[in-house]
Amino acid sequence: MSSSFDRYQKRKLISSYVSVVISIALVLFLLGCLGLLVINAKKVADYFKEDVTVNVFLRDDAKEVEINQLKKSLAMAEHTKSVTYVSKEAAAESLEGEYGEDFLDFLGTNPLKNSIDISLKADYVTSEKLLEIEQELSAKAFIDDVTYDNDLVELMNSNVKRISFWVLLLSGLFTLIAVLLINSSIRLAVYSKRFIIKTMQMVGATKRFIRKPFVWKSIQLGVIGAIVALIGMAIVLCYLDRYFPELELLKQPILIVSLFASIFGLGILITWISTYIATQRFLNLKTDQLYY
Incomplete structure (x- = not known):
C-alpha cells in the first residue's frame, strides 16, 4: 500500500515538474520569437526602404x-x-x-x-x-x-513608426505576461509542498536551509525550460533564413547570441525570484493558514 502511494506521489511530482518546464518553455519561446521580431524589425523596414x-x-x-x-x-x-x-x-x-x-x-x-x-x-x-x-x-x-514615389515613402515611414510602437508595446506586455505565468507555475509547484515546508520549519530547520532545495530545483527546471525554448527559437530562425534569405537573419551573430543568452538568463532569473518569493510566503504562514 505504501509502495503504491509512493509511486503515485512520484508520478504526481514528475507531472508537476513537466508542467512547470512546459510553461516556462512556451512562455520563453514566445518571448524569444518576439525578441527576434524586435531585433529584425529595422532590418525588415530597411529592406523595403532600400527598394525605393x-x-x-x-x-x-x-x-x-x-x-x-x-x-x-x-x-x-x-x-x-x-x-x-x-x-x-x-x-x-x-x-x-x-x-x-x-x-x-x-x-x-x-x-x-x-x-x-x-x-x-x-x-x-x-x-x-x-x-x-x-x-x-x-x-x-x-x-x-x-x-x-514620395507618397509611398511617406506611407512607408508612417507605417514603420506605427509598427515599431506596437512592437515595443507588445514586447513589454509579453515580458510582463511571461513573468506572471512562470511565477504562477512556480507558486503552484511550491504550494503542493507547503506542508513539507512547514514541517521542516517546525523541527527547527532555518528558512535558508528550507528554501535552498526549492530554489535549486526551480533553477534546474528553468534551465531545462530555457533550453527547450532556445531549441524552438533556433528551428524558427533556420526556417525563416531558409525561406527569406534576403533578410540575412543569420548574418548578425552577436545580436542572436545576445538574445539567446538573455532568454536563457531570464528563465533562470524569473524562476529563482518566483521560488524565493513563494517559499518565503509559505514560511511566514501560520500552520492553520496552510489549509486556505
Missing part, C-alpha cells in the same frame, strides 16, 4: 563626360547604396518585354531618355532627405528631371 528608387532623367544633349562624373559622384555619395545607368535603348527593350509589343515601330522614334537609377540607404529614405537630393540634382543643367 530615385530616377534621374538626363537631357539628350548631356555629354558623356558629365554623365560619367555624375555616376562617380553618386556612387561615392554617403546616401547611395547603388547606382545603375539605364540607356534609352535598354529602357525601350525593358518596356517591350513588359508590355509585349514594340512601341518604337509605332512611334518611329524613341521618346525615352537616358537615366540613372539610384538606390538609397534606408536612413536617407525620408521625404526631407529625398527633397534635398532632388534639389541638388535638379540644379545640374544636363539633368532633365528627378522622380521618386
Whole structure:
C-alpha cells in the first residue's frame, strides 16, 4: 500500500515538474520569437526602404563626360547604396518585354531618355532627405528631371513608426505576461509542498536551509525550460533564413547570441525570484493558514 502511494506521489511530482518546464518553455519561446521580431524589425523596414528608387532623367544633349562624373559622384555619395545607368535603348527593350509589343515601330522614334537609377540607404529614405537630393540634382543643367514615389515613402515611414510602437508595446506586455505565468507555475509547484515546508520549519530547520532545495530545483527546471525554448527559437530562425534569405537573419551573430543568452538568463532569473518569493510566503504562514 505504501509502495503504491509512493509511486503515485512520484508520478504526481514528475507531472508537476513537466508542467512547470512546459510553461516556462512556451512562455520563453514566445518571448524569444518576439525578441527576434524586435531585433529584425529595422532590418525588415530597411529592406523595403532600400527598394525605393530615385530616377534621374538626363537631357539628350548631356555629354558623356558629365554623365560619367555624375555616376562617380553618386556612387561615392554617403546616401547611395547603388547606382545603375539605364540607356534609352535598354529602357525601350525593358518596356517591350513588359508590355509585349514594340512601341518604337509605332512611334518611329524613341521618346525615352537616358537615366540613372539610384538606390538609397534606408536612413536617407525620408521625404526631407529625398527633397534635398532632388534639389541638388535638379540644379545640374544636363539633368532633365528627378522622380521618386514620395507618397509611398511617406506611407512607408508612417507605417514603420506605427509598427515599431506596437512592437515595443507588445514586447513589454509579453515580458510582463511571461513573468506572471512562470511565477504562477512556480507558486503552484511550491504550494503542493507547503506542508513539507512547514514541517521542516517546525523541527527547527532555518528558512535558508528550507528554501535552498526549492530554489535549486526551480533553477534546474528553468534551465531545462530555457533550453527547450532556445531549441524552438533556433528551428524558427533556420526556417525563416531558409525561406527569406534576403533578410540575412543569420548574418548578425552577436545580436542572436545576445538574445539567446538573455532568454536563457531570464528563465533562470524569473524562476529563482518566483521560488524565493513563494517559499518565503509559505514560511511566514501560520500552520492553520496552510489549509486556505
